[in-house]
Amino acid sequence: MRTSPLRGQVAAAGALFSSRHGVEVVSRFGACRAEHAAVRDAVGLTDFSFMRVFRLPEEQGIDFLDGLVAGNVPKIRFGRVLHTFLADRDGLLVADCYVANNDQEFIFTCESILPDPQLDVLLLAAGLREANAEDLTTTHALLSLDGFKSWEIVKNIFGPDTVGLPYLSIENCSFGGEPVCLLRAGKTSEFGYLLMAPVKGAAALFDALKSETEQRGGRLCGVQAHDDLRLEGRFFNIFREGQRVRDPLPLGLQWMIDFDKDNFSGCAAIKQRRTGGLRRKIIGVAAQSEQAALEDGARIFHEGREVAEVVASGFSVVLDQPLALALFPVELAYSGLSFRLGAPDGPVVRSLSMPPIMPKSLMVKLDEM
Amino acid sequence: MQQTIARRALVIDTFKNELIRRLNLPYTPEDLHEDVSLLGSGLGLDSLDALEIVLCIEHCFQIKIPDENVAVLRSINTVVDYVLEQQAQKGGRA
Secondary structure, eight states, rough: BBOOOHHHHHHHHHEEEEEEEEEEEEEEEEEHHHHHHHHHSEEEEEOTTSEEEEEHHHHHHHHHHHSSSOOOOOOOOOBBEEEEEEEEETOEEEEEEEEETTEEEEEEEEEESOOOOHHHHHHHTTTTTTTOEETTTEEEEEEEETTHHHHHHHHHHHOOOGOOOOOOOEEEETTTEEEEEEEOSSSSSSEEEEEEHHHHHHHHHHHHHHHHHHTTTTTEEEEHHHHHHHHTTTOOOIIIHHHHHHTTTTTTTTGGTTTTTSSTTTTTHHHHHHOOOOOOEEEEESSSSSTTTOOTTTTEEETEEEEEEOOOOEEETTTTTTEEEEEEEEEOOOOOOOEEEEETTSSSSEOOSSSSOOOOGGGGGGGGG | HHHHHHHHHHHHHHHHHHHHHHHHSSOOGGGGGGTTTTTTTTBOOOOOHHHHHHHHHHHHHOOOTTTTTTGGGBBBHHHHHHHHHHHHHHHHOO
């Protein structure tokens, strides 16, 4: 199993580990809800080294990546990041991806639901080697810094120029003499940064970020908290609803696709399904009480018949109630409706507009602080 | 339930079609999931587009969006919630 270059540091800090698609991840350090709340109120630091990362020279990388992912790679402006996905030949999701245009190179990241060897087969068949790609997955660590106060830490460590970075952009910084790639990204709906550092300098960077995080009332987080944060912020999660549904269209990921392209992986299958029309799509549902078993796979009923299935479930710390995404037929996929959970006479669940929360980070203007 | 769906579907269809037309979005109405983020991630619209969205809502539904109410513009669904709420208030006053 692949492990993080920061395993020693996070283990010493009390990490509890689990496995996800052949990669060891930090599930949590302590109480998941406390980690979740830390991101909403202060800041959370999470080891994201489970992601695959590649560096490609611009000249060879541009055609390779454009023929691979669903988004339009040549349209990515210098210093900006494209959020898109990688599908297999059948047009089913394989990875949630960022493609960053970083001067003379592209940085390509994957949150993959394929184990490393299987993803490698797919990428090699698409021409990864011919594109002169460098696999940084084991030579670099990735850290995610998320939360209302995360920008303060980035400013302290990398300087005031980082404050104005727009969402989905990339900046080259340094720490302790080592290069650090700073992606203004994140999937929590609070301010977020993804930091990529070579293994040599990663431990020192982790220690500095941890210290700054704790000074601000934040804490180390695991991926369990991120699963709930993504659900609450209605960010796509490949490891939850993505893995369960696989088809990007019912998941509402059309915005990640350039439908004018006809060469990306899975393109023909996705376009064929699009032409056939959407029959089901996911919407948010909330239970009125914590006792309701709003769990993955739970069935939802309407007028005595089963109509939907829960595909991702969690707990909203902000709303203080269970929250989920469920796959409904399009004719019922509207918010503001009541259904029954688990049985025709089960507890009431209500469909709701997502995202259901207003994060603190959206209520401030950094240039006015 | 059918009445609730019909009322909501009408607002959604009107808003999506006008949004696509005004911003020249390369999508069909069916492509736009109602939860997709309008600004930042998702459709990735910028502050100028946000102004266009506000004008779109005002034009389609004769409803004003207060300057400070950024929560309304988070997704198509949050826009639709606001429009339905305002329409209900107007109806109540009529």
